[in-house]
Amino acid sequence: MCRVVVAGSNKVIEPVIEKLHELNLLHVVNYSGADETFDMGKPLGKSSEYAEQLIKLRSIERYLEITDKMPDKQFPESQVLSQMDGILDTVGNDVIATAERIAEIDNEVKIKEDQARALKPLAGLTLDMELLHGYKSLASFVGTVASPVEADVSKVSYVNEVFTSSSGGTNAVAVFVPVEKAGEVSGVLAEHGFSEVSVPGGLTGTIAGAISTLESDAKRLEGEKAPLVKKLKDIRAQHEDLILAIDEHLSIKSQKAESPLRFASTDNAFVIDGWVPTDQFEALKREIESAAGGRVQVEKLDGSEADKLVEAGEDIPTKLNNPGVVKPFELITRLFAIPEYKEYDPTPLIFVFFPLMFGLILGDVAYGLIVFIVMMMLRRKFRTPGWQSLINIVTISSIWAIIFGILFGEIFGPLGLWDYIFSGAHYMGLLGTVADPHHVGVDFGSGFYGPLGRIGPEIGSFAGGVFPMYRLATASVLVLIGVSLFIGIVHTGIGSVLGVKNELAYGEKRHAYFERLPVLLFQVFFGLGLLGLIAGGLGHPLVLLSALVIVISIIMMVKGPEGVMGATHIPFFVSNLISYLRLLAIGLASVGVAFAANQLGFYVLMPMLSGGAHDGFTTIAIVVGIVVLIMVHFINLLLGILSPFMHPLRLHYVEMFTKFYSGHGGGVEYSPFGRVRRFLRD
């Protein structure tokens, strides 16, 4: 990135803005208004008109429920211009009127339904609607009561008229008394649990009749609404892409017209500050100067001037630049934070480690294949960039899951299809393989805690070995602990190396060598020491060497910028390494479920339903067994996609990124002035 200043006469501001927008290169730094010589620029001519049109268009979009999507059709600028007025006025007014009518109908229907519901308890009264209210000398009380009121009303008001009815447990009552007695009567009614029903005006005839009128009105209005809703749907289907194209056109216009607000200007001249990728500077200079006919000055600030601005608080924008396969993984980087300009972009590392970890955890040929196929299907459905990235990440990860599945010998878990396909036999004694010292396989020798066992049972004529490596076997668990820790050492180690590199990039040598470097030494040698301990015991040279380096690294930490406090982080680094055991643990959990499902299906249900036979199952037994297997494996797969995704994510965010990322806070993404046209074409 290099810092650029574009200055010129106000006469050429329009062609310059046009050109800048078209080039889509300059990351504009907004003018802060701090300098007395300059004012903030004024928007160009028609900006308010564009804004108004845009507001109207957006309200049409809202009524039609159009949201941003991937384009199916593209429109030339001329077509958009010629059809824009038609859409905004004729179609737009139609849409707005229709939508408002629908809202009105919804409102009326709601009122009518509420009224009908309120009148329901009164349906039994033999009074007409117009008789219920509207008296000058009479007070009327219409509603429901808990107990009979006639006697008590007579006590306070000799002159009275009481109508009652009762149906389905509610007692409706209409009480009419002279106005002067209203207060006392209302007190009496309250004692009987009176609750008033507000009688809507404008209705005549019997109460029951009024209710049915209200209900049929509501139904009629609903009927009127249906074609209007369909009309909006039709308009949407017909114009969706065009409306989005107009939106894009107007957004571009308004963005251009309002851009001078971000520039510094005087009465006669303007100044635009910004950043541009260094290799693009010459092109930018040439294009702008030719667009403005030479009446503009494009200049690059040299390093020290740019550094001063950065010290004063300006952010150098970061442009994430990764090759195609790696690009989707920027999603994971972004979710955490954009790296600062001088920091290392960890996306390529995520590309290497994330799918590997996902595969190591899921590790099943069938599960991996299913995820792969599902992702291929979703690829067409969800076409926004965010979804595409996510789908690409999972697709790449699922390939690793298949590879590890072959290594682990799992098709829908161990003890399942793999054995039937590759050896024609099945192994009941899977968990006991280590106990058998004569078993064929790779011997891992003895460690500090005793024999490490062997891996892999004998398969047909293939004399065992590490392939396939059943994950549930004791020896496999031990090997996978080692593998997980090893990945942890490499992963956090790379993180620490990047930490050293980042600090050096900022010129912080003391932080680099006495804060980041000892962490690297500590973690790598702690891990190596652990492996040495498992492999050879306390006297192993690796253990002794590690102990020495760990002591040195702790001394370095204490000597570092944080002093003794630096050493208090040590438990954190130890827990970082142990945290990588999740690579083994979560995988084991899902293998456990798959194993249980296969046991249930092949060794319990099928033999049981076939009358105890272990070979030659009956058809019904096979069908029931397979249904149960599908159900359990489906649930296991659903759970098994989430965990292998979340936990590697955590290993990156917590264990790796903290080693180098957090030191200097988040960066600003390079977002040049301009816009990629999606619905418009030239």
Added chain:
Amino acid sequence: MVVETITDGGVLYGLLAVGAGLATGLAGIGAGVGEQGIGAAVVGVVAEEPGFLGKGLFLMLLPETLIIFGLAVSLILMFAWTPFA
């Protein structure tokens, strides 16, 4: 009689397994208690400001390490520690 039963290897292996189970299970409960508060807060913040999702996930997943500690203890008990070998 009682002494004989206690020194019996099988029973001790059983107790070892119970201990391993407790180590992972209790650690899981601990992590869950830790995460419940963080999770609720993160959901609240993300509802207000979706851009916080990444940092929220980061905070949310911190206590998960507790389970792994429990699991490490279990694994050592079950596979690596052989007191009766």
